Amino acid sequence: MNLIKTEFKDLFICEPKVFGDERGYFYESFNDKVFKVKSGLEVNFVQDNQSFSTYGVLRGLHFQTGEYAQAKLVRVVKGKVLDVVVDLRKEEPTFGKHFSVELSAENNRQLFVPRGFAHGFVVLSEESEFLYKCDNYYEPSSESGIIFNDPDLNIDWKIPDKDVKISPKDSANKAFRHILEEMKLN
Numbered sequence: 488m489n490l491i492k493t494e495f496k497d498l499f500i501c502e503p504k505v506f507g508d509e510r511g512y513f514y515e516s517f518n519d520k521v522f523k524v525k526s527g528l529e530v531n532f533v534q535d536n537q538s539f540s541t542y543g544v545l546r547g548l549h550f551q552t553g554e555y556a557q558a559k560l561v562r563v564v565k566g567k568v569l570d571v572v573v574d575l576r577k578e579e580p581t582f583g584k585h586f587s588v589e590l591s592a593e594n595n596r597q598l599f600v601p602r603g604f605a606h607g608f609v610v611l612s613e614e615s616e617f618l619y620k621c622d623n624y625y626e627p628s629s630e631s632g633i634i635f636n637d638p639d640l641n642i643d644w645k646i647p648d649k650d651v652k653i654s655p656k657d658s659a660n661k662a663f664r665h666i667l668e669e670m671k672l673n
């Protein structure tokens with residue numbers, strides 16, 4: 488596996504080694520020992536998630552707060568998404584900045600998102616199967632979210648706003664400036 492560093496501390500793009508032959512292909516989608524050596528991080532994943540979505544579906548931007556924060560290793564096994572994260576780590580120089588990357592069944596790319604980020608994705612293909620590992624369990628009482636089209640973040644989701652489909656829950660996500668105010672209080 489090849490880890491590509493980004494300007495964000497511990498945010499890595501992971502590119503697995505793909506073994507192709509006349510039957511098709513094989514690759515290790517995750518190897519704990521290799522990940523720990525390459526990333527230098529001690530991450531113990533405890534929950535795997537999977538979601539299916541159609542074109543224009545946007546899930547996010549979500550995060551769990553405090554002790555329930557989750558690191559995630561996200562990947563796409565069908566279709567293509569634009570995966571987006573926002574750095575909520577006050578101590579980092581990249582605080583408040585966002586990062587996006589296309590993940591697809593074609594490029595086999597994964598994104599390791601450390602704790603302290605909001606995360607979301609929008610589906611760019613007709614359909615998408617999205618799989619991810621979490622290093623902390625789901626704790627709904629700790630969930631928070633940033634509205635996808637926040638004017639201060641000004642994220643380019645690569646599809647027209649009119650095509651975006653979000654859940655009623657996500658339509659109630661907060662403005663980034665409200666999240667910042669809440670963070671100042673904590």
Ligand SMILES: Cc1cn([C@H]2C[C@H](O)[C@@H](COP(=O)(O)OP(=O)(O)O[C@H]3O[C@H](C)C(=O)[C@H](O)[C@H]3O)O2)c(=O)[nH]c1=O
Nearest residue numbers: 536538546547549550559606607608624625626654656
């Ligand atoms: C996240 C989660 C959800 N659920 C249940 C709760 C709801 O009844 C149902 C759908 O949940 P939700 O609408 O929050 O699913 P997504 O919008 O895909 O949420 C995810 O979207 C973005 C991409 C993320 O990074 C988060 O991991 C996660 O928040 O699954 C569970 O039972 N366990 C879970 O870990």
